[in-house]
Amino acid sequence: MENIAPNAPSPENQQRSLQRDDCLRAFRETRDCSMQLAAPLSPEDQTLQSMTDASPTKWHLAHTTWFFETFLLEPHDKSYTAFDPAYRYLFNSYYEAVGERHPRAARGMLSRPGVDEIYAYRRHVDEAVTRFLLTASEADWPAIASIVELGLQHEQQHQELILMDIKHAFSLNPIAPAYDPQTPPPGTSSDLGWVDIPGGLYKVGHEGETFAFDNEGPRHRVWLEPFRLAARLSTNAEYRAFIEDGGYSRPDLWLSDGWAEIQAQDLSAPIYWRQRDGEWVEFTLHAEQPLDPNAPVCNISYYEADAFARWSGKRLPTEAEWEVAFSRASVEPSEGVSLHPTAATGDGLTQAADACWQWTSSAYAAYPGYSPPPGAIGEYNGKFMCSQFVLRGGACITPRGNVRLTTRNFFPPSARWAFSGVRLAEDHA
Amino acid sequence: MENIAPNAPSPENQQRSLQRDDCLRAFRETRDCSMQLAAPLSPEDQTLQSMTDASPTKWHLAHTTWFFETFLLEPHDKSYTAFDPAYRYLFNSYYEAVGERHPRAARGMLSRPGVDEIYAYRRHVDEAVTRFLLTASEADWPAIASIVELGLQHEQQHQELILMDIKHAFSLNPIAPAYDPQTPPPGTSSDLGWVDIPGGLYKVGHEGETFAFDNEGPRHRVWLEPFRLAARLSTNAEYRAFIEDGGYSRPDLWLSDGWAEIQAQDLSAPIYWRQRDGEWVEFTLHAEQPLDPNAPVCNISYYEADAFARWSGKRLPTEAEWEVAFSRASVEPSEGVSLHPTAATGDGLTQAADACWQWTSSAYAAYPGYSPPPGAIGEYNGKFMCSQFVLRGGACITPRGNVRLTTRNFFPPSARWAFSGVRLAEDHA
């Protein structure tokens, strides 16, 4: 497994409305964490955009700063002076309500502002936010704390993207650079165990005072038939067996779109797997490494996950199944449960959020009763509810603050650069 | 409304396992119906493929014949001699298990076999099927009847495609040909009424002996919150109001993918709407007609349906909501309910299946417990469960045999050439 855990803010941040001190500390720690993630990267590295879906490191550093400037300082801090008015355009990601923006596919063309200037931008905004948080009135505090919390969650999402994106960019370089030159520890894995979950009417989704993204609620009832969930993720060794059994040449195993894709792109293995002298190696944030048979298979598309599950005689879980299994709650509300990522649950489920996100068979859609919040913030999640699948859990590169029982990550079925793996499921008579 | 109702086999065909006589009559009627649909079309018309998603008329005529040849005659009728062995390759649509096939996008390149030859192919297979049905043993009958029934349902689906596809092809011709030169009758519409449905645990999906496609089952429980469903479809007049209110220039109304699509293709109205001398006209199977304000808006994409619903302050229903509202069943099984397409239900719901298919917000996915049948027939539905949305009901061009309470039609969200419209829904406190 790759071994790059972003420094996480302490778990207290997850509790209720943030106190001012906690808020300031979380702000400082989260902002520092982004800078530490960028530290091993040269100005040249930070400029790369390897595909439209990915962004340059320095763009992430600037955009997360733009978020605080646009949603916190500009509307709430009358004394704030913009660092550079052009940044409003340059570093907007997709908020139509905020105005025109630089085309996503052209982010890699912005050599200027350079890394030094973006670091200065971050300092400018950090100082302004800090000053503002210290001086905001008590009356305004809850609203302000809520924006800061969203901004920090947002920044943590981009911390994960920084690592996903640089891994993809480096993978295109024939000299296979290492983001982190250390050698990762080997994985361990046991025989595949199963956890049985009875059918019934359950509640899923977020509810309560603690932070969650809008798309995690409302909490609502779902009926589930009895099912079983694999206790651990599927491994590289298991996925290699799928390949060796002709997995990439049997159309009966694949969704029609997935088969078209592997034919068109001539795919025969996960995106980061390579043959070197007859052996599989895997490109990682630690450069190329021998394929670790015990580590979870990672960076696979929904199509690959689904075909592998079909080959295994199993299926992918729905997101409700995943959440119910990990919560072991029935119809009781579950307030902001923090997943403990590495420890096993009482039932024996492991690898909730410390290895790979886990593809579910659920298309990303609104929960019953969901409606996006008004204004630009309403564009955060709702407008993407189409042609994507939900992933649950978290990955080794996911900041802990983004890991909740109810977190819904989502990607198109062809996406292969997320840290995405497979937890198998099956019906249970 | 367009006024092209394919001659439907009589409703008795929908009952249980087909008796031999019924089966023969249904076979003859359904096969004749396809020929009648092709009758107004010249050999040149029947050769057109206007886009990859569409197929030439004569290809539909041949492929539906290939289906009986491949799945009925070749495996079960030892005396059968193929009309032309090359057709096995030419007229396979997407069945990987049957072998290689002619590329979908190149169907329009097959000027030969010509229309006359394909008609002869149909006669050859029709005679062989008839002979075979008359002589098959009683012991084999249930299995045979089931294949014939699937073949007839399949052919009825292609009857609808013949009309969808030729409408699209003709729409690209500057002289705007009419498939049918008669003038369609005007629509009528009333104020938009609503039907309230209480929340609760319902059963949806097909169960029982009557025919349904594999994807319509298993019948299973779903929990629904209370909701309301519009009694009729949304009209051209209502959609025009959406356009006039700037619907195509307000990104807040659109899914992100939908907005990207209308920007990239510079869309500002449904695919078949055109301005002529400052007035809207609609291209139909009866050539261009003045836009009928009372007719349901038709041939719109999921993106358009969803944006229109958002502009209306409503939403699209889920497929479970749609089915429950039309069945008004609670948890009792519902055996092969034939939708009565034009009559209102007791609750006041109209236009179930006589106007347009109705987009739902449900991504096309397997029902709990679903698994595709073994062999090539298993490719019929299951492998398409990705990146598509379900439509419910039926359209004016849908053969009655394809219309069931549980029928799940599906298209990608960008598809605009289906006869697809909108029935609004909303939450109900």
Next chain:
Amino acid sequence: MENIAPNAPSPENQQRSLQRDDCLRAFRETRDCSMQLAAPLSPEDQTLQSMTDASPTKWHLAHTTWFFETFLLEPHDKSYTAFDPAYRYLFNSYYEAVGERHPRAARGMLSRPGVDEIYAYRRHVDEAVTRFLLTASEADWPAIASIVELGLQHEQQHQELILMDIKHAFSLNPIAPAYDPQTPPPGTSSDLGWVDIPGGLYKVGHEGETFAFDNEGPRHRVWLEPFRLAARLSTNAEYRAFIEDGGYSRPDLWLSDGWAEIQAQDLSAPIYWRQRDGEWVEFTLHAEQPLDPNAPVCNISYYEADAFARWSGKRLPTEAEWEVAFSRASVEPSEGVSLHPTAATGDGLTQAADACWQWTSSAYAAYPGYSPPPGAIGEYNGKFMCSQFVLRGGACITPRGNVRLTTRNFFPPSARWAFSGVRLAEDHA
């Protein structure tokens, strides 16, 4: 060699300004010839457009008719009534000055007007032209004759395109239809001889009263160094040796663009060559035939011709070299020399115009002093003088009226569907 020679008007047509009787006879013969070429093709065949560069047969039949309607009848015959005003738009090829036109790539979408209607259109225009030619005044005659002559030359060019285009369309059909079911006669070839031409100041290009396209003049002087020209075209056997010597895998033999093309499209033989049971066959207008080793290699791109020449240790001739060699004139003007296509010249040069057009290394450009005629007719040739190469001679499918010593055919270097071959050249000390 393919054996489809369009019926040619008699050679007298090539002499000076046409007499009225000659003109009428040539008109009738040329128009009939187009109909005869279409006769073996079904309505379905005539509707196919296999690529943007090709057009449906029935479009050619209509467009050549449109040419007489637009450039002869409408401006000069006050009594003429258009067959259908929509055709002005539908059948304009590329004449911007005539107005908007149907997009080239969408010609295959016009199932209507159908073949019958286009035949009626031809009869309508044929009758109008005949009537007009019989009644036009003597004073107007020279101008009229000149337009008719251009129209007939134009129609002959499209006769060749009808054959090129249907060959390409049929080649995409897995059942490999034959345009003409007869078996072509085998080629014969001898050892490759050479004809030496001394250097000096020559005149090339058309001059005089007989017909030529504008791009064939003005006649002008060019200086040539001594060179040698192959007495015959290169054969399939010679080209096969190039393939067997690794010709398609040696980048040193190819122009950079050509190498990129064969890599991108994974080419390893001419477009119509195919392996069947380990033997080469060639798709022809007579369906698939065993590769004839003695026939000239045909339907190859400029890139292929150039690479083959380089592999042979030779080069392609310039168009001036080709013309000088075949005229054996020095600086004397040459008035409308009709190439005798099959007979050898006194020097021993053969296959001038009876097998394949011959790629030259000359980019298609204006001759010194050339300027296009005013009006729409000026678009005939001049605006294509960019990114194309000149071919000289003529092919087995070229109407004799289009064959002149000075004819300049031209195609982009990647074009493979013309009947194009290679005559080698080399410097001569």
Next chain:
Amino acid sequence: MENIAPNAPSPENQQRSLQRDDCLRAFRETRDCSMQLAAPLSPEDQTLQSMTDASPTKWHLAHTTWFFETFLLEPHDKSYTAFDPAYRYLFNSYYEAVGERHPRAARGMLSRPGVDEIYAYRRHVDEAVTRFLLTASEADWPAIASIVELGLQHEQQHQELILMDIKHAFSLNPIAPAYDPQTPPPGTSSDLGWVDIPGGLYKVGHEGETFAFDNEGPRHRVWLEPFRLAARLSTNAEYRAFIEDGGYSRPDLWLSDGWAEIQAQDLSAPIYWRQRDGEWVEFTLHAEQPLDPNAPVCNISYYEADAFARWSGKRLPTEAEWEVAFSRASVEPSEGVSLHPTAATGDGLTQAADACWQWTSSAYAAYPGYSPPPGAIGEYNGKFMCSQFVLRGGACITPRGNVRLTTRNFFPPSARWAFSGVRLAEDHA
């Protein structure tokens, strides 16, 4: 006019086979010049690749170094140790004979090796070349000098590309960075004068001991009709008049390919012209500047140059006309004439090479008797002789060492990022 003249080696370098001291000085000066050109650019800037045709600055710096390593040191200096073996692959541009190479379109993905490492690579090779030049034997010297000279000419070509490419990359940045923040001096222009050249048999092309690229020879005879050449380049004011006269909306002015291009890309002005508050500005290496009416129009495609010439009632010159006019030689050989770029010729011709390259109507092709040299160096020029047009003269950003009377620059007709302008010509009775 932009005002960025690369430091040129002194003109003595252009004379005959280089003496050892001259060679060493030229090597040092040319290599320093590249570094000076890169000096204003940050590591981020140097990493950008704005389109497939362009390359990152640091790639140019590495590739020109690779050239000396590959063609001088590796074959001739036994003591040489490669800086990094991977660079053989990474920095090969297009030499198939040298082996596989990094795909051109992916040069912008190479953040590593970084700028510092590439600078170290340059120092490594500079030291090795210097040492080798000092110690090479007299016997080997002529061959060695010839490779060095080619390497320096090659590096100067890339110096111009560095400026072309960074201008294009910066033009895509909304903040419009300046490569050089100084304000350029205004242009001056006079009425358009003409120089008459008599017809006759001329010699063109390079001959003799001084350096020229292989494509500049052999010197050979051409026959020219009398013509006139504009004494200066066409100006921005003149080009603006073309635009204001509807130049971009009149298909009769354009080559067919050019018209298709401006329609497809919706072009209405040169690539670097922009409207700001109703006025034209031009993006330059000095950022955006008011459009200078007296400066030559620059950065236009062949299509634009040709359409402008047609609108002017003139034409573009052939390359032979251009060379003859500037040499005023008749049939006497001309040995390595250095163009004096700014001074007028005796005839009054100005702006030979100090403003913009000048499009000619000559397709880039081999001169009579040309054959590329053997080995990898043979790929330098010959394989590009297809679908490109020749430009003559030189631009304000062209190193003086690359400017000769016989230099043949070439680009595809759609290229707009070269410093390319128009000198008009016309026939002369």
